[in-house]
Amino acid sequence: MRRLRLPFVSDPAGQPIDGRMTIQSSTMGLQFARIESGRQVIDGRELEQGAGLWLLVLLKGQARFSADGVSVDVDRDMIVYGATRHDSRLEVGEDNAILFVRIPAVALGGRLIAPANYKSGTLDGRSGTGRMLVAMLLVLAEEIGDIPAQELRPVELALIELLTSKLLGIAGARSLGGARGARAAHLHRIQQTLETLLWDPDLSIVKAADEVGVSPRYLQRLFAADGRSFSGYLKQRRLERCHADLISPLHAQESISEVAFRWGFSSSAHFSRSFREHFGLSPREHRRSGLANRAQDETEINKLWGEYQEFARGRV
Template sequence: MEQVNPASRPRHVIWNTAETRPDEQFSYYREAICQAFMNLTPETATTSRFPAKVEAIKVGNGAINRVVFPEHTVHRSRADIAASTESCFYLNFKLAGRCRMLQDGREVSLSRGQVGIIDSDHEVTLLHDRGPALEVASFWVPSRALRDRLPPSFDFRAERVSDDPHVGHLIVETARSLNAGALRMAEEDSIRLFDVLLDLVALGLSRGSWAQTAEAASFADATVLALRRAIHERLRQQGLTVAAVAGAVGISGRYVHKLFERSGTTFSDYVMERRLDGAAAELKDPALAGREIGTIAFDWGFSDLSHFARRFKQRFGCRPRDWRSR
């Protein structure tokens, strides 16, 4: 089945096997999870009924996939990986039952209330058991969105990130809040909360490698998180400067440039991309359909409408009004 990028589908989609004949339910479920996640190969011992529900909620370039299902096994094989057009991480928040995640010779077990992460670029087996009705909220995280928050040389492996003694509980509560409120809050707010979740996960993963990482690099990674947070809090301010953000974090402007250079970008480009993302989200929000495009641009720190329109087209391939009309 052709894989569908979460960023290209409607914001909210539901697949329910109750809508199909009992002998077709598992096949329907298999197609649904391939649409919601990416190419996967599920297996089940049952040959008849398979009561399951898959719900996908788009959050910026990522997604929350809520899945309720009976006991079964899911594989991501070499063939599945080769057939996929996207790379991502799955951040799984277990809501009911147990899931054992086997990847690269490592097993990570998740029980209710725990959060684990796996890489879609490596073969993995998910064993879902301990209950007739199991449930998970799986956050579809574009690879770059997380790797940009991690040290360049970071060696990823499957982890239970909720175990971190400092930020594990924050990861759990943020995942819980985002899962529960994604459809109730404005899309812009859900994207911000998604970014907070990724910051916390990156911090937890980085902490796990600090014993093998030079002290200076560890300090830089933590500082980058604080730097991005300071920028996000000030994105709507016109004339946002390196000096203002550096002062908020307590570092020099020169070090700000160095940290962004280390990540392969610049302060200006990072601010521009985040502002354009925020404006694009508001242009698609039906609740803001009556707000002028210029007003939205100015709200996101742009002082020149023609400059905003030009940069918007460069990033998204169309003019702001065409984006809104879609």
């Protein structure tokens, strides 16, 4: 569970937890984990989790989810979601299996409005977008660990777009209405398109407006109403994508310049200056710190595994 940055895990009866876990990470930093175990409780919050969202689907067995004063029995036609670093509790019964997905904020790209509304909740998976999401996650749970990275890429993109569209509708219904809600929904759809164009170093507001079928002036007003500019949003998204790739093991063999050029930067020097201004350290320093943190995690995981084996032997 340390690898997933999940909070304290325990068996209600105080027994060692026996189970199996398969984890796969995507190029955008999403984590997919199939977890099979006996009775256990995952309770609290883990502050080391980066900002973002998580999803949970019950594959077999029984589970109960509690957060924000609400407690529900989880079924296979339901997606449980929540914000990272937020208190919640999951109780699972014997012989259970769940799929856990963690989506970092960098992958969401600021496309969700009213983020405070996403602390925790459930999505109906019996119809519409919810049904498509559940179907995708159930298939993914069967194939996890065997999907090549290049084939996982379209899966993560589809997952993010379906999820943000679903959550946008929930947040819009709760917090935004009328013309403001319509503008936010339109901006969300435009940002979805922009995500596929970040690689283009010649992307301008004129070119982007033509791509999405609006005037440059209207596109500029949409971003201004959201408190941003088109160029500022584009630069931020490119920097965030580079930030994620620089510490991803899938891109460990690529040079810093290769990562920068892939996300639309045409100058290494300009990229390095912009990266330091935005994140407070150089791309090289960020990559080194990411490698160090990963090595520390591996050491801690190995230590915890050794302690568990000693504990289990002592109970035999």
